[in-house]
Amino acid sequence: MGTYRYSAEFRADAVALVRSSDRPVAQVARDLGVNHETLRQWVKAAERAEDPVVVAESAKDAEIARLRRQVRELETEREILRKAAKYFARETGW
Incomplete structure (x- = not known):
């Protein structure tokens, strides 16, 4: 407060x-x-x-959080592409 x-x-x-x-x-x-x-x-x-150690730790934590968000986003995109590929393969008869 x-x-x-x-x-x-x-x-x-x-x-x-x-x-x-x-x-x-x-x-x-x-x-x-x-x-x-x-x-x-x-x-x-x-x-x-x-404290330089704390500043480095917080920068490291921020980078880790950013990378985790990026990994989640890429995994979501990959899953969407996988589903799209499966759908189009079924449509084209592959």
Whole structure:
């Protein structure tokens, strides 16, 4: 819910404030009027987004998902062509 209530700019500024200050996340959240767990999740998400391993993993996952969609589409096309070939072979008497 917190990701829709606050703008991306506000979230980024809040995360930067947490990182640049020596204050605990709960205190920064209280000062900003944000739930401390929401702010903690924003910080975790920012850390994951900056981690090159996570970025590579998400790129890999996206590529795998794209390839799986493509395989399903090609299998569907192949099945349609197989049925069409069978139909036309029956029509022509092959």
